[in-house]
Amino acid sequence: MADEAMEPGGGGVTKKFLYVNRKAPYGTIYALESLEVVLIGAAFEQDVSMVFADDGVYELKKGQDTTDSNMKNFSPTYRALEMYDVEKLYVEKESMDARGLTPDDLVVPVEVKTAAELGEIMEEQDVILSF
């Protein structure tokens, strides 16, 4: 079965991948690295979801302007995810509320889920990667 999956067109094996993002952008490299892993993995046409919780919700904040910093603004790249069929982007309600953020503050459409709902989603996954 694994051999079939490695052939062109795949063997039809699809797994549910969840990426958990809990770090603010720019202060550490986790947010950018996670996004890059998702984009690389998307080439393998798996069933990908992303969760943003704690300071990870800030990765999606609108209005990032790095012109005075020596850093690349990678927030537009989150808008490219839907071109790779990565559309299940979840933000934790509790984290958003703690930061006074609403979905209107974010660069992409997201689904707001409670922690309990995210727990259910996590149990449904085959592979979970945390950043």
Next chain:
Amino acid sequence: MLLHTINKSPLVNNALSTCLRMAKDGSGILFIEDGVYGALTGTEITAVVEEAMKTKKVYALEPDVKARGVQDRVIKGVQLVDYSGFVDLTTEYDKVESWL
């Protein structure tokens, strides 16, 4: 007086909390890097920072605020400084404590 710098988000790290237990009235608190999330309205720690602002001068590094897209919600009264302003602060205060 001391200039305290905070470079971690107080929403997920206790450096600010410990700093504020120790910081004397009249000292300065400068938020840099992810620490700038401590200078914003509408968060669960806004009240703590506003309380600290009554007795200490609070600053935030503007390039780090802008990079994170949170220039739309800086607490009124927090002084934004650029890199050269950062240098000026380090000479204006007697010494610096960097909370990591």
